Amino acid sequence: MIDKAGILKVDNLVKHFDISGGLLEQLTFDQGRIRRKEVVVKAVNNVSFTIYPGEIFSVVGESGCGKSTLARTCIGLYPPNSGEVYYRGERIDNLSARKMLPFRSKMQMIFQDPYASLNPRMAVRQTLEEPVRFHKKNISDSEIKDRVAEVMLQVGVDPLWADRYPHEFSGGQRQRISIARALMVDPEFIIADEPISALDVSIQAQILNLLMDAREERGLTYMIITHDLSVVAHVSSRVAVMYLGNLCELATAEMVFESPGHPYTRALFSAIPKIGRKKADHIQIKGEVPTPINLPTGCVFHGRCIYAEDRCRNEIPALTEADTGSLIACHGIEEGRL
Numbered sequence: 001m002i003d004k005a006g007i008l009k010v011d012n013l014v015k016h017f018d019i020s021g022g023l024l025e026q027l028t029f030d031q032g033r034i035r036r037k038e039v040v041v042k043a044v045n046n047v048s049f050t051i052y053p054g055e056i057f058s059v060v061g062e063s064g065c066g067k068s069t070l071a072r073t074c075i076g077l078y079p080p081n082s083g084e085v086y087y088r089g090e091r092i093d094n095l096s097a098r099k100m101l102p103f104r105s106k107m108q109m110i111f112q113d114p115y116a117s118l119n120p121r122m123a124v125r126q127t128l129e130e131p132v133r134f135h136k137k138n139i140s141d142s143e144i145k146d147r148v149a150e151v152m153l154q155v156g157v158d159p160l161w162a163d164r165y166p167h168e169f170s171g172g173q174r175q176r177i178s179i180a181r182a183l184m185v186d187p188e189f190i191i192a193d194e195p196i197s198a199l200d201v202s203i204q205a206q207i208l209n210l211l212m213d214a215r216e217e218r219g220l221t222y223m224i225i226t227h228d229l230s231v232v233a234h235v236s237s238r239v240a241v242m243y244l245g246n247l248c249e250l251a252t253a254e255m256v257f258e259s260p261g262h263p264y265t266r267a268l269f270s271a272i273p274k275i276g277r278k279k280a281d282h283i284q285i286k287g288e289v290p291t292p293i294n295l296p297t298g299c300v301f302h303g304r305c306i307y308a309e310d311r312c313r314n315e316i317p318a319l320t321e322a323d324t325g326s327l328i329a330c331h332g333i334e335e336g337r338l
Contacts, residue, residue, distance in 0.1 A: 013083035114174035172203035251326035
């Protein structure tokens with residue numbers, strides 16, 4: 001049962017990265033004058049949504065669309081350039097590191113590469129004990145030891161292996177340890193950034209089932225970042241589709257698979273292999289993905305969209321509710337052309 005009081009609310013979130021380099025690197029000679037040129041990657045642009053307790057909220061889109069940056073900004077690993085992030089009604093994006101601490105144990109993250117996210121110099125026991133000792137200072141050593149064994153069993157790793165190091169485990173086992181680390185502090189909300197993309201296909205289903213079992217047992221809420229649409233279909237409550245740092249469509253998983261609205265969403269989901277599908281059913285997008293350094297004017301997808309008109313090229317579409325109940329940022333949908 002999904003609680004309609006949002007656990008995480010994002011309002012007009014913007015995250016840009018200045019990659020200009022040093023002062024000398026910024027100086028250019030243009031039309032006989034020396035000018036200073038800034039280079040900014042516009043990774044996330046005015047994104048808004050609400051995640052409700054108990055749901056699995058998936059963010060999809062092709063590589064480089066800003067999914068991971070959005071996730072890291074939501075959880076506070078990156079400070080936003082503008083916009084607001086609320087956790088259970090409390091604004092958290094403007095908090096100091098000390099004031100953010102109470103929220104750290106409630107919000108955890110599972111990273112994409114299970115080897116890079118684990119300290120190779122720390123045994124599994126140390127890796128799992130560290131967050132508990134930091135966030136729960138009144139807990140005894142015996143309680144920590146029991147908690148480590150309990151969580152390792154829950155994720156399917158033998159507690160007798162607690163003194164081994166990350167390099168002694170397979171990729172699937174390392175990802176289980178990463179999940180265990182996230183569960184050690186009893187979080188309410190977990191962001192999983194491509195949790196299975198680095199794993200063999202045979203292991204992916206096991207990790208997904210593990211995440212779903214943990215959700216049922218602990219009442220967790222997930223935000224899953226992925227480009228694997230089969231994962232989205234299997235686990236999601238709602239789906240947010242991103243393109244070039246912008247939110248194109250937000251709908252239930254059932255709606256976005258059965259009746260995608262935005263032209264980009266239609267093309268993205270038409271790429272899913274289906275038995276008996278005719279080749280003509282696959283929508284091919286023309287052109288190349290623009291650079292996030294120089295975003296197109298108007299709708300960021302207009303250069304690759306077969307339905308684009310003058311308004312699309314000049315005016316940024318707002319995320320509005322369509323007849324289907326989905327939220328779609330498309331002038332063509334708004335005008336009834338699509």
